[in-house]
Amino acid sequence: MTNASAPAFGGNAGMSSQYLEVRDLRVTFDGFTAVDGVDLTLMQGDLRFLIGPNGAGKTTLVDAITGLVPATGSVAKSGVELIGKKVHKIARLGVGRTFQTASVFEQLSVLQNLDIAAGAGRSALTLLRRRGSVSPRIEEALEITGLGHLRDKPAGILAHGQKQWLEIGMLLVQNADVLLLDEPVAGMSHDEREETGNLLRRIGGERTVVVVEHDMDFMRAFATSVTVLHAGKVLAEGTVEQVQADPKVQQVYLGTASAAEPEPTATKETENA
Ligand SMILES: Nc1ncnc2c1ncn2[C@@H]1O[C@H](COP(=O)(O)OP(=O)(O)OP(=O)(O)O)[C@@H](O)[C@H]1O
Numbered sequence: 001m002t003n004a005s006a007p008a009f010g011g012n013a014g015m016s017s018q019y020l021e022v023r024d025l026r027v028t029f030d031g032f033t034a035v036d037g038v039d040l041t042l043m044q045g046d047l048r049f050l051i052g053p054n055g056a057g058k059t060t061l062v063d064a065i066t067g068l069v070p071a072t073g074s075v076a077k078s079g080v081e082l083i084g085k086k087v088h089k090i091a092r093l094g095v096g097r098t099f100q101t102a103s104v105f106e107q108l109s110v111l112q113n114l115d116i117a118a119g120a121g122r123s124a125l126t127l128l129r130r131r132g133s134v135s136p137r138i139e140e141a142l143e144i145t146g147l148g149h150l151r152d153k154p155a156g157i158l159a160h161g162q163k164q165w166l167e168i169g170m171l172l173v174q175n176a177d178v179l180l181l182d183e184p185v186a187g188m189s190h191d192e193r194e195e196t197g198n199l200l201r202r203i204g205g206e207r208t209v210v211v212v213e214h215d216m217d218f219m220r221a222f223a224t225s226v227t228v229l230h231a232g233k234v235l236a237e238g239t240v241e242q243v244q245a246d247p248k249v250q251q252v253y254l255g256t257a258s259a260a261e262p263e264p265t266a267t268k269e270t271e272n273a
Pocket residue numbers: 029032034052053054055056057058059060061
């Protein structure tokens with residue numbers, strides 16, 4: 001059972017802490033450099049939000065870490081180099097991601113979705129498993145995501161937020177301990193956002209969680225650290241307060257519609273629910 005400590009700035013450093021170390025990462029598309037020498041150190045237990053204007057390179061950075069686009073530089077997960085490895089190998093090393101649109105099997109039940117995610121190498125017959133033989137890992141994912149009461153329902157009937165939680169559950173049963181979530185609360189109701197933030201707190205204490213997000217209120221409420229990307233480079237990094245008070249960040253966001261309102265003052269105290 002995951003009885004995690006809450007995420008905290010700098011992570012919950014312990015003897016066996018995991019980390020992701022990105023060094024001089026570069027991605028180029030036909031001469032255009034979308035990720036331009038990014039350095040990032042992500043510690044287990046630090047709920048990191050990755051923000052930046054449209055086109056800053058956030059999704060491309062996640063794509064590079066997960067092997068979806070070729071990149072140069074280094075991405076090391078607790079010392080193991082990921083650059084050059086295939087997507088499935090990186091996933092097997094415990095690096096999982098979600099996309100902006102949830103991709104669950106709508107006809108299958110919540111349990112079956114989790115079972116498929118967990119069951120690399122098992123026969124299709126296991127999909128017909130009887131209740132009672134659910135693995136502890138799946139039970140834990142059901143509990144953490146709060147989807148236990150919906151386990152036998154087809155995923156297609158789930159609310160938008162619940163589908164995103166199921167996707168996160170699918171990463172958990174794959175034993176992902178680095179989770180990269182691309183705009184997880186886009187299109188969610190206020191209550192769903194709150195629930196999602198609490199879910200991130202539950203999973204974030206013992207894992208490395210990176211949230212790509214445009215929703216600044218959500219970021220303020222739940223981030224323990226923030227990296228701001230701009231034009232493929234890291235523009236600023238720190239606590240929510242530090243980043244909001246950074247004139248470079250304010251300048252980049254000035255006049256952009258979705259970026260909300262980095263505060264002009266250095267003292268800001270609205271975050272943390
Ligand atoms: N496959 C591709 N081929 C060419 N250019 C691309 C490709 N993918 C992304 N880009 C470009 O790279 C830049 C970064 O895009 P990316 O989607 O990573 O930004 P982002 O910060 O995630 O933006 P958003 O917040 O709008 O999702 C953009 O200029 C985009 O047009």
